[in-house]
Amino acid sequence: MTDKQTDLVGLTQDEIFQSLLSNNLITEKEKFRAKQIWHWIYHHGETSVHKMTTISNELRKEISKFYKVERPLIKEHQLSKDGTRKWLIKLEDGNLIETVFIPEESRGTLCVSSQVGCTLNCKFCFTGTQKLVRNLSTQEILSQLLLARDQLSDWPNSNQRKISNIVFMGMGEPLYNYDNVKRAALIMGDKEGLKLSTKRITLSTSGIVPQILDWGNEVDSRLAISLHATNDNLRNDIVPINKKYPLKDLIKACQDYPRAKNSKRITFEYVMLKGVNDSIADAKKLVKLIAGIPAKINLIPFNPWPESPYECSNPDQIKKFSDIVNNAGYASPVRKTRGQDIMAACGQLKSSSVKVRKSILRKGL
Ligand code: SF4
Structure with missing residues (x-):
């Protein structure tokens, strides 16, 4: 050896x-x-x-x-009463990341992390309160899927594929770890191996505009945009990366995304924050903003976390909001909150790590 x-x-x-x-x-x-x-x-x-x-x-x-061929260690495994599973994974250097499996009737989705922590500090997101430590390597990204397959006995000798879809929606901004996430996505999609076609992979980004088009040209998976606001003032506040890439540029990148040009839908994620972004006027502005883009809007009831500054919109308000978007011709399902009892729901992932300078990221470590 x-x-x-x-x-x-x-x-x-x-x-x-x-x-x-x-x-x-x-x-x-x-x-x-x-x-x-x-x-x-x-x-x-x-x-x-x-x-x-x-x-x-x-x-x-x-x-x-x-x-x-090594798997990272599982530090903790939690099973929600709704069947959602969350693994706290210990990497070789001791850092911790989280991976979540969400079983549904027609599919099983694995939510994969791309960074330890996140730099972007979206105000409604628990992960954003954990400072960035580093990017994950291709091996660490892929290992989340391999390990989940082990845990679910989801290799070919099992009767039924349990993990059918991948979403890069766990900890981190995947487009800030572009090369490693791209390599992992392409290996996941390889027909002689994991066979998860890019149609079953969703990249979720807070809106790193230049890389959106690169990703579209090089991988062209499904795309989800964490939108959450319909004007720059509010978005600057709750998704601060908007100050660098304002809505006008983000919407243009969506219009130019290859799948959208082929009439395939882009998903816009919209977290419902009481009294912040959930008014009827907001719903109307949303419809106007995305006009012409084949789209689906996921309305996400806000998942509270300790000391979070927001409350979730009332169900009535969410319904009114959804009706307006729906009547404009866009599917606008209200996403069912999954794994909330084990803090595995959207925006609730966080592990305990310490921030190391952002320069580490730029060096690609
Ligand atoms: S929503 Fe995504 S990009 Fe924003 S802070 Fe959370 S993990 Fe980072």
Whole structure:
């Protein structure tokens, strides 16, 4: 065993091949070895190189000297009375992240984190009160899915696919960790491995305008925008990144998003805050703002957290708001709050970590 084995999770198939080659474990003609390893990791969920039995025993021994397939540790597992599960995951450096599984009748959605903490401080979000520590690596992002599959016995030998959809909606702003999230999404979508097509992956962003279009061109998954306000004054206050990328630019990026141009819907997330953004006038402004964009508006009852500055809108007000949006031709479901009893609901994720300077992020660590 070497001092530092490379984790195979997070490498592309070609990178596995090149790496095996550079370690003199295979020859140029043995590209299929990388394919075999890939299949074991992402199709079977295998975590031991020694059990990859389509590879000779001798070669397996050699490979395992250089490589590993490791899962992060589960520090805590909570199961909500509605079936939602939340895993508190301990990373190799001791940082903690959260991953949530939401089972529904027709699908199972895994909500994946992209950063430890978040820089953006959206006022209604508990995660935003936790300072940013660092970006997650591709391996750490993917491992959330692999680990959830282990926990749910959701590998091919189980009868039914439990995790059918992925949302990058956990801790962090995924577009601030663009490269690693993109690599993870493309590996998740690989047809020879995890087979989650980009149609089943949703990237949720608070509105990092330049990267929205890059993402559209390079990945083109479903897109969800954390909108929450219909004018710049209010949005500057509750989603402060709006000061950098105001509504006009955000809406333009949505109009230009490739899927939207192909008449596929963009989801706008709108948290219902009593007396803040839930008036009839707000509903009308919302309809005007997104006019022409194929869209669905998710109305999210605000999930309170300790010392949160807001209250949730009254159900009556949410209904009136929803009716206006609906009558304008947009689906506007009121999202059912899931996992609230285990603080797994939207905007409630938070782990205890300490802020390290933002410059770490820029260096891509
Ligand atoms: S809503 Fe998202 S972007 Fe805003 S603070 Fe929370 S985790 Fe960060």
